[in-house]
Amino acid sequence: MVQLHLVLFTPQNVILSIKHYLVLSLQVDHFIDPIWFVLSHKKQVFGEMPSLPFHQGFAGQSVRCNPWIPSQFIITAADNFGVTGSGKVYLVEWLPDHPPNAPMKVIGCFGTSDGAFDACFSEMDPNIIAVACGDGVKLYNIQSAFNCDGAMPLVAPHDHQGEVVCAAWNQVSKDSFYTSSWDGTVRVWGALQPQTAAMVLQGHMKEVYEVSPAPRDAHLLLSCSGDGFWKLWDVRKGPQAVIGAPGHNNQIILSIDWNKYDPNCFLTGGVDQLVKLWDIRRPQQEAMVLRGHQGPVRRVRCSPHARTQVASSGYDYRVAMWDLGRPQRPLTHRYEQHKEFVVGLDWSLIAPGCVVSAAWDGFAFFQQAGLPPTHSPPCPLAPALPPPRGPGNRRRGQGGPMAR
Amino acid sequence: MLSKRFSMSRLSTIASQLGISIPSEQRAVIVTGARTPFTRGFGELLALDTIDLGAAAVKGLLEKTKLDPNLIDHVAWGGVILRNGSPNTGREIIVDLKLPPSISAHTESMACISGLKAVLSGVLMIESGNASVIVAGGSDSVSCTEVPLARDVSQSLALYTSGKISASKLLSVAGLPCSWMPQQPGVAERSTGKTMGYHADVMAELCGVKRGDQDKFAMASHAKAAAAISQGLFDDEIVPVTTKVVPHMPSKLVKKDTLVRMTQDEKKAATLKPAFRKAEKGGTITAASASPLTDGGAAVLLMSARRAKELGYAADVAIRSWAASGIQPEPNLLLAPALAFPTALRRAGLTLKDIDYFEIHEAFAGQVLATTQCLASAELCKKYLGLDSAVGDIPLDRVNIYGGSVSIGHPFGATGARIVTNAARILRNKQAKYVLISICAAGGLGMVTIVERI
Numbered sequence: 001m002v003q004l005h006l007v008l009f010t011p012q013n014v015i016l017s018i019k020h021y022l023v024l025s026l027q028v029d030h031f032i033d034p035i036w037f038v039l040s041h042k043k044q045v046f047g048e049m050p051s052l053p054f055h056q057g058f059a060g061q062s063v064r065c066n067p068w069i070p071s072q073f074i075i076t077a078a079d080n081f082g083v084t085g086s087g088k089v090y091l092v093e094w095l096p097d098h099p100p101n102a103p104m105k106v107i108g109c110f111g112t113s114d115g116a117f118d119a120c121f122s123e124m125d126p127n128i129i130a131v132a133c134g135d136g137v138k139l140y141n142i143q144s145a146f147n148c149d150g151a152m153p154l155v156a157p158h159d160h161q162g163e164v165v166c167a168a169w170n171q172v173s174k175d176s177f178y179t180s181s182w183d184g185t186v187r188v189w190g191a192l193q194p195q196t197a198a199m200v201l202q203g204h205m206k207e208v209y210e211v212s213p214a215p216r217d218a219h220l221l222l223s224c225s226g227d228g229f230w231k232l233w234d235v236r237k238g239p240q241a242v243i244g245a246p247g248h249n250n251q252i253i254l255s256i257d258w259n260k261y262d263p264n265c266f267l268t269g270g271v272d273q274l275v276k277l278w279d280i281r282r283p284q285q286e287a288m289v290l291r292g293h294q295g296p297v298r299r300v301r302c303s304p305h306a307r308t309q310v311a312s313s314g315y316d317y318r319v320a321m322w323d324l325g326r327p328q329r330p331l332t333h334r335y336e337q338h339k340e341f342v343v344g345l346d347w348s349l350i351a352p353g354c355v356v357s358a359a360w361d362g363f364a365f366f367q368q369a370g371l372p373p374t375h376s377p378p379c380p381l382a383p384a385l386p387p388p389r390g391p392g393n394r395r396r397g398q399g400g401p402m403a404r
Numbered sequence: 405m406l407s408k409r410f411s412m413s414r415l416s417t418i419a420s421q422l423g424i425s426i427p428s429e430q431r432a433v434i435v436t437g438a439r440t441p442f443t444r445g446f447g448e449l450l451a452l453d454t455i456d457l458g459a460a461a462v463k464g465l466l467e468k469t470k471l472d473p474n475l476i477d478h479v480a481w482g483g484v485i486l487r488n489g490s491p492n493t494g495r496e497i498i499v500d501l502k503l504p505p506s507i508s509a510h511t512e513s514m515a516c517i518s519g520l521k522a523v524l525s526g527v528l529m530i531e532s533g534n535a536s537v538i539v540a541g542g543s544d545s546v547s548c549t550e551v552p553l554a555r556d557v558s559q560s561l562a563l564y565t566s567g568k569i570s571a572s573k574l575l576s577v578a579g580l581p582c583s584w585m586p587q588q589p590g591v592a593e594r595s596t597g598k599t600m601g602y603h604a605d606v607m608a609e610l611c612g613v614k615r616g617d618q619d620k621f622a623m624a625s626h627a628k629a630a631a632a633i634s635q636g637l638f639d640d641e642i643v644p645v646t647t648k649v650v651p652h653m654p655s656k657l658v659k660k661d662t663l664v665r666m667t668q669d670e671k672k673a674a675t676l677k678p679a680f681r682k683a684e685k686g687g688t689i690t691a692a693s694a695s696p697l698t699d700g701g702a703a704v705l706l707m708s709a710r711r712a713k714e715l716g717y718a719a720d721v722a723i724r725s726w727a728a729s730g731i732q733p734e735p736n737l738l739l740a741p742a743l744a745f746p747t748a749l750r751r752a753g754l755t756l757k758d759i760d761y762f763e764i765h766e767a768f769a770g771q772v773l774a775t776t777q778c779l780a781s782a783e784l785c786k787k788y789l790g791l792d793s794a795v796g797d798i799p800l801d802r803v804n805i806y807g808g809s810v811s812i813g814h815p816f817g818a819t820g821a822r823i824v825t826n827a828a829r830i831l832r833n834k835q836a837k838y839v840l841i842s843i844c845a846a847g848g849l850g851m852v853t854i855v856e857r858i
Contacts, residue, residue, distance in 0.1 A: 081418070082414065082418070083411050083414045083415050083418065084411040084414070134414070163414065182417060205749070205750050205753050205754065205755065206750070206753055207417060226417075226420065226421075226753070227753035227754075228753050229753075250753070252420065252421055254421060271421060271422070295422075296421055296422060298421075315421075315422060
């Protein structure tokens with residue numbers, strides 16, 4: 001305590017702590033006891049939450065925590081906001097005790113021939129990642145791909161007829177992964193035979209934005225789509241959805257994620273600016289509605305550490321954290337550090353309460369509840385040039401929902 | 405160029421994520437509709453041509469809604485048999501009714517889809533911000549069809565009267581005057597020379613539609629329309645019309661539809677001979693299972709949602725999506741709408757199961773059943789529509805629940821507007837969410853529109 005007080009009263013730290021207190025006060029909607037603030041945030045009050053700038057012109061698309069090494073995050077980005085151009089995949093390491101004013105540690109990065117919209121680690125091999133790209137899904141070996149120009153995928157099947165925007169691995173059986181695409185389908189891939197899809201799940205009428213495998217059931221997965229529906233699939237029952245319902249006032253549902261603790265509950269985020277909690281046993285009516293975003297909600301994520309803690313990000317440039325256990329005032333934190341659409345978001349598996357966000361402003365922020373993210377010094381990045389676009393990397397979109 | 409197209413495609417998808425669509429207040433809503441009674445051609449409304457019928461429908465609409473005509477931005481009209489010399493029926497309606505001359509108008513023709521297409525044109529004008537209040541509709545009078553002279557005769561007469569050819573040349577080209585009598589045109593497909601009925605008959609055979617099913621469907625259409633009339637469902641829609649005095653008929657007040665049979669005779673229907681192909685050649689469509697040649701007009705009031713709310717009108721029905729289609733006239737001329745079903749559903753983000761009710765224009769009972777059977781059959785969809793799988797089942801108890809063109813009648817340009825008004829009625833009466841409209845047309849055209857209650 002004496003040491004804390006001595007530290008507190010240095011001029012720099014007084015200013016810093018006042019600044020952080022004021023920022024936190026703006027982020028939350030209740031009075032914060034200053035003493036409580038100092039005692040509970042004493043480590044972070046004097047620290048900063050770092051950021052990673054991407055290659056010039058690249059917009060952040062997704063963030064996922066590495067299940068093998070929870071201090072690492074795989075982040076994807078796309079040139080020209082994903083409209084045209086190539087992509088980048090970054091593997092970044094971050095720990096809560098990251099030194100202030102130090103650049104982020106980038107383990108490696110490589111380029112893709114089209115925009116990289118999502119990436120996930122294989123649950124069978126720590127060196128394999130699946131990347132969802134504008135020209136199809138691709139599997140890479142990160143050992144050979146990272147920091148090499150023109151990195152070529154191990155496998156690049158072209159089953160999808162539109163942009164692939166989500167890749168997610170089955171965490172239970174570990175032997176399959178899923179992709180969703182703007183061609184309106186979800187595809188199931190065998191990890192050992194990824195050359196062609198094992199099953200095509202059809203039922204959505206427009207682009208499918210996200211697919212989320214169940215955290216405790218190897219056969220179930222959820223998807224959400226531009227047709228305004230979310231759907232539950234059981235791969236044992238064939239390519240038709242088990243349940244489906246319109247979720248967000250017939251508007252596009254942009255993100256979906258299972259609750260990691262309750263196998264019946266999941267979260268959706270939509271163009272109607274709402275985050276909704278659902279129970280699959282009552283598909284016709286949402287269990288809870290979270291209001292607070294002022295633009296379409298682009299990503300929702302349930303915390304791996306707390307049943308009632310969820311995070312969301314959106315086109316209002318904000319990242320929000322919510323406590324579902326406080327139905328009267330669920331919004332707990334709101335960040336406005338990004339200057340563009342916040343498209344990527346995920347929780348840290350190693351640091352409770354920490355989220356990583358990636359946005360179209362060209363930055364990823366690594367942030368913890370209650371603290372303002374700040375810009376870290378840029379770190380040197382390998383050029384990570386993409387491979388040339390060729391027949392194996394042909395452009396997608398010819399038969400997709402937009403090709404009417 | 406290729407990458408630019410795909411870039412624009414991605415840009416469009418991203419834009420849709422931003423909810424960049426028609427602001428809800430700008431959305432066009434279907435307020436209500438009105439129409440004249442529908443009567444058989446050369447029947448009670450013989451004296452009124454398409455302009456008269458259209459004017460009667462629009463006048464009735466304005467009286468019903470008590471709308472200040474000064475608020476109307478445009479009249480969008482549909483028709484098939486247009487007056488020679490005054491083909492813009494919409495504008496003539498404005499003139500005849502002495503509506504504000506500042507109201508613009510246009511008339512379009514898409515065969516039997518004309519009235520629906522006029523409504524959609526009105527919707528487009530409103531939702532693009534170019535209008536707030538539009539009267540849309542259509543009308544047609546087979547009784548007042550202007551029968552043309554043969555081209556040789558008319559051209560020769562024109563050249564002769566302008567002094568460019570001699571009388572002997574006129575007679576040598578055009579023939580003797582006794583041969584100049586014009587022939588009443590048939591309702592035929594220009595490219596094939598065959599009547600609509602012939603094509604529908606062939607289509608019914610190819611899709612396996614039986615004679616008995618067609619008769620049953622036609623009788624059901626009459627029964628449903630009769631029930632709707634008995635319940636007074638059309639009372640607020642039909643506008644009484646006083647006809648003019650003409651040599652063939654005195655002036656009379658026509659207050660209701662005259663084609664609906666209030667009672668059915670199943671045995672008599674079974675004895676009717678096929679009308680378009682002999683029975684031994686596979687003919688199944690009879691006069692009873694075909695829509696009759698009809699005179700009538702129908703009008704629909706469209707507004708932006710904002711204007712409707714400002715003026716205190718209903719703003720709860722709107723167009724969700726539509727799709728047009730075309731098909732080779734031979735052999736399934738009237739099957740074209742089936743091609744538009746998947747597109748309209750996809751654009752609406754719906755499946756067939758989401759549709760509560762269907763309004764399928766009954767050009768012929770056999771054509772409706774051929775359409776539903778084709779959509780439900782993977783084999784027929786693949787064979788005739790080039791689709792990989794069946795589109796889905798349409799339960800007949802949800803088709804045309806207040807009757808259809810076979811019973812009520814089919815003035816070519818008015819049917820689309822009548823059906824739109826009926827779709828709105830169904831949505832409001834039944835508190836349904838979606839009604840799907842399907843209309844086939846000459847030329848191998850189809851239009852499917854999904855109307856929703858918002």
